[in-house]
Amino acid sequence: MGSKTSFDFDSNIDTALNDGQLRKNLRNAMDILVEKRRAIFPDSDQLQQLRAAGNAIKRRALKKLPQLLEQLEAKCTANGIHVHWAEDTSQANHIILEIMRRHEASAVVKGKSMVSEEMHLNRFLEAHGLEGVETDLGEFIIQLNHETPSHIIVPAIHKNKDEVAAIFHEKLTGTPYTEDVEELTAIARRTLRERFADAKVGLSGVNFAIAETGTLLLVENEGNGRMCTTVPDVHVAVMGLEKVVEKLSDVPPLLRLLTGSATGQLITTYINMISSPRKADEKDGPKEVHLVILDNGRSSILADPQLRQTLLCIRCGTCLNHCPVYVRIGGHAYGHVYPGPIGKILTPQMEGLEKAGVLATASSLCGACGEVCPVKIPIPDLIRRLRYESYDQEAAAVVDGGGYKKNFAETMVWKGWELANRSPLLNELGTRVAGAMGNHLPKVGPLKQWTSVRTAPRIARKSLHQRLRDEGVNHE
């Protein structure tokens, strides 16, 4: 339908659905994550109160976003943190390149950061003869295997233990094959320790940036985040501009929602709060701290009162874990950095509908994502909105590429449907014709898709309308 989709979604879906190992890995992992979340939020009333609080805090932050970002910049600068603004990913990448060159760094050790994935930083650095070293265990595994994350929180979740064992054996020279998880972790730790010791620059993401205090808050479980932010002389933090919150007191409910929704934890093993570089009387910590604040389309998303709810997201990944589509096709099938329900609404807005609008079709609108979202993003409503923008019947689209799917045939189908459903005579006639044809409806188009795994619906000889009329039902 005239689509210039930048990836072959159908083929990705087909490959994933036919990969039995992948589907088994995903189902097992998602079941565990869903169960852990359920166990950490046993009281549904309390959870609903917490979600309402999280939604209110993030909504307030978005409402005051320009002001809070200015306050964050002023506070950070006063604390000795260098603040950089990047309109797009190319600018963000060049800011990091410039910092690395100034410090003659050949590699940067990286804590887990989805924004750095959005920037395709590793690829960019490689093109400039530099190296991005992933130090989160999951990221480390997939980097060894030249893959991208398949999940926002657990990037190597599509791999099972045996597959990881094979990757380590094959890619890390001199590593004997082992399926022992502790031994595998120890191998990663030994390899990464050397990289931490040598690195001049460390990079991290940001979970919450607190405007009031100029504090960058980062949660993690492996300690690699703390290594990245304290061992090298230079720490660069990257964040999307929606990560700012107003006050320190906004953080506890959001943290509770984030860790509970993401991994079913009451609290993560590490919570890093970075407020300045090393001070004169301090013995460790980076000598220089940079904060790169990335827009990359976010301020356009902010402009629309409904779509801006996309920016409430705290990247917990629980919408992926609960999604009946994600659990069957996995993150790579979506062809973009952010998969699952949040990716279906975020990616088309960032990349434009023409390139990524097809993602919005991959939802049965079952509502599981919206039900669990810790900040109450109405994801199904936003998916529906993007479908509307894709056809743009009323010429009111605001998303880039609006109306890209508009076509005569589909428009006529829905106009015909509209006519039949507001004209009682046509409606009845349609049902009667279908009823008379019974099971002789031609199996073409939609019916062909339907009947590949199901029998065709049997149209009744007499509709309910007819049956009730025959018996003389009252209709006042």
Added chain:
Amino acid sequence: MQRKVSPDPSNKVYFFATCLIDAVYPDAGMAAVNLLRSQGVEILFPPDQSCCGQPAFNSGFIQQARTVARKQIHVFSKPYPIVVPSGSCAGMMKHHYPELFAGTKEEAAARDFASRIFDLFEYLATVLNVRLDDRGAPTTVTWHSSCHALREMNVVQYAKALIGQLSKVTLVELERETECCGFGGTFAIKQAAISAAMVKDKVDDIRRSGASTLLAGDCGCLMNIAGAMAHGQLAIDGKHLAEFLWERTNGQ
């Protein structure tokens, strides 16, 4: 949402057939009508009713959905409760109609209409307080919760409570009861492969339950699941709960 009407059980109710019941499952519609009548309710059936508009609404054709929604609001204008034998259509009319007309002069009418929407089983269980006398033979069934009955209407407990009243019926719950069956309206066509994978898993779950009948409260799901069971030549019957309740209590 606050209910605008506090329905009187002896009073009249509107019956909204839904387009699928009208054309494909009229027996389920007749059963629903009979169940309501057996409780002394008078059924009003406006013949100009059609579809709730959800297919267009979910596909991005909001303008077309709005026209069809306006028609229903007009047809069901008197202050009677509107009983709907589908959680999904009920959810559309209760929650999305007010959205469709938000900020327009039709919003008040849409809200009034929405406040009168009841899921059939919700109405039977909470307003009519039905007591069912099971006259059927012992049997084992399972139940499929439609996503919108579960998450938009929050009425699944009423359907299950009604099944629970049938003394000779054993209900075996599905392992993944809250997971979508893969219908999703046009989703089943636009993402046919994913939808097929979802319904296959649902059918496997149903088969493992050992039930001889699958009950559902939504004909979209039913058409999908029962269609897949028939395609796989499974000897499991798929049935709308209204039809099952009427058969069991009417001694058929």
